[in-house]
Amino acid sequence: MARTKRKGLGPRHQKILIFLEEVLQEQGLPPTIREIGDATQISSTSVVNYYLEQLEEGGYIERRSNVSRGITLLKNAAGEAFQDIGKAISDAMQTLTVPLLGNIVAGEPMPVPASDFSYYDPESGIDIARSLLPAHESEDQLYALRVHGDSMIDAMINDGDIVVMKKTNQAKNGEMVAIWLNDRDETTLKYFYRENGKVRLQPANPTMQPIIIDDPRIVEVQGKVILVIRQVSEN
Amino acid sequence: MARTKRKGLGPRHQKILIFLEEVLQEQGLPPTIREIGDATQISSTSVVNYYLEQLEEGGYIERRSNVSRGITLLKNAAGEAFQDIGKAISDAMQTLTVPLLGNIVAGEPMPVPASDFSYYDPESGIDIARSLLPAHESEDQLYALRVHGDSMIDAMINDGDIVVMKKTNQAKNGEMVAIWLNDRDETTLKYFYRENGKVRLQPANPTMQPIIIDDPRIVEVQGKVILVIRQVSEN
DNA sequence: ATAGTATCAGAACATATGTTCGCTGTCAAG
DNA sequence: CTTGACAGCGAACATATGTTCTGATACTAT
CATH class of the missing domain: 1.10.10.10 (Winged helix-like DNA-binding domain superfamily/Winged helix DNA-binding domain)
Known part of the structure; x- marks a missing residue:
């Protein structure tokens, strides 16, 4: 035709x-x-x-x-x-600035961004090369926290480390998530597994034992860990 | 006027x-x-x-x-x-590609770049935002290694982590360095302290005990740790 | 005060530049 | 052959944008 x-x-x-x-x-x-x-x-x-x-x-x-x-x-x-x-678009493509929202301190709930935090005033930000992140992470779901103290040692995370998190309320098996434990009043970072009605929280450090939670309602997922960065000090 | x-x-x-x-x-x-x-x-x-x-x-x-x-x-x-x-100059300014030279495996000497490795063919590279590095690091002194296995757990470094190193043969007190121990045939990452003729190697994990080396000649500094990156897997 | 210069506004102008339209030619399928 | 999509031309048009001109205001050295 x-x-x-x-x-x-x-x-x-x-x-x-x-x-x-x-x-x-x-x-x-x-x-x-x-x-x-x-x-x-x-x-x-x-x-x-x-x-x-x-x-x-x-x-x-x-x-x-x-x-x-x-x-x-x-x-x-x-x-x-x-x-x-x-x-600098290519810049923006290759490097991504994640807002540093605050600190993780043992015994205190860790900072979580408001449900809509696209506009806010980041005190500071962490630059991450895109290639370090999973491919499809949308920029505005990410935030970073600095760890204070040794409370995350069982997650292989040290004092001063920076964790880059993705805001989410539910965890899939095998993901490392930030969890608020209602009954203990504390936040931990653990690998998450749901197993026949119970929840198993597995420390990253393979030498440590998991926590088994019988009642899933007392675990509250705050976010999912995407990246851990440790800047070794210069001194 | x-x-x-x-x-x-x-x-x-x-x-x-x-x-x-x-x-x-x-x-x-x-x-x-x-x-x-x-x-x-x-x-x-x-x-x-x-x-x-x-x-x-x-x-x-x-x-x-x-x-x-x-x-x-x-x-x-x-x-x-x-x-x-x-x-693309501005690109090169903000993100820096560090060659990934190989793996750290327990019991094997870890890869160290040749004294002049400015030209070589990196199998792959890690992109690091410049802002994550100490200000003056010259690009061509840096390299990265991936850790295999749990041998670096006492350095708070996990299986799969990436360590960004700077090539150097001497360590200052308080720096985290890669060390080859002649007498044990192994590489470890430890904080380095020289104390009245002896060398104290302090694990990053504060719950673990330091190693005291009486004869400094059996420690061989391979490089200095600049940055540790852990990409938490997606699964 | 007076003059001279720097700063500013608004309008008018000139043209650089994107957009649209009508028309022509080619080619392959029906 | 006819048709319709594709490729192409040139002109007309609309407007986006640089340039220039007139005049007003403010400030400062004389």
Whole structure:
């Protein structure tokens, strides 16, 4: 009924992408439609626009409408993700700042973010390379706490360590979670296992014995441990 | 005869420079004159232009005439040269890739980089945000090892943990170092103290007893521990 | 006070730049 | 052959954006 649909990138798409990469590298400023046209031997601005629309659909670029030079390169001609020129976006992609909300102190409930804590004033933050985190962690569910004292020694966590947590109320088997024990008035970090109606809390330190909780209602999951960081002091 | 000449940067110059830096970081696209005006409470485009001219004279920015958004930031408000937009330099500044050289296994000497290992082919690397490291660590002295087994439990280091080390042959008191014990044929991580001719190796776990070495010659410092990272598995 | 300069506003202007539309040519399927 | 999707051109249009001009205000050295 018609011509076969375009499969991949035609030579003009590629030319445009290559030119975009070049210009961004050299000028630090995205080109105009007419500049692209000149560079790629496309005489009409509408045709350039035509290809830009396709590239945007394909996820290669991003455009801001009615903004001059409002083109952002996302993938290059080879399809590799392109570190955006001039943007720290790639920074934000590679490193992630997790708010340091407070301290874990033995005998006190540990700080837990409000259910919506997307806006708040972090006293300070911890920078974590994204590659250290599980792939899909959404930034706004994470927070960090600093451990004070030796109360978490059975979790192999030392005084001064930083734990990066993910806010959650339920634990899956095998996850390390922060748990508030109603009957003892204390917070601990343990591996969580639900076993025929009971809850087994397993210390990270394999030389230590688990705690078996008969009544699951007295355990309250505060969050899930994602990462532990220990900065060994310089002294 | 007239008003005293402007000396340095007025508050508006600074506001503009700061805004420029911000926008470039976040948008990756220089702002228009009107956008600058809005952001800095300058109601007239001519006034913005006025300040931009001054900033250009002062070498803070560069402008391309008759080009929309043709502003390039050269120095920031503090007068520091601004990392060239469009370079991944800022990436490299904030995150640092430490080569993962191998594993620590009980009873085997742990891998130590050759004295010059600036060029080599890392099988893999660990990304660390610079802010997690002591300020002045030079990148090429660092390497990482993964701990296998429970042999480092007395150092509060678990199976699977990653230790970031700095290559060194001598330890200062109070530093946590990797030590090869000649007489026992094993590597351990301990806090190092030299005390009247003897060496005291203190486990990180405060519940455990130190090792006292009478003859300092049987301890061989392999490196110094900078950071310990534990990625809690997802399962 | 007076003059001269720096600072600022607002408008008018010029043009740089994105958007839209009509029209043409090609090609493959029906 | 006809049709319809694709590719392309050029012009017209709308507006986003830099530039310039006139005038007002404030401040300071003379």
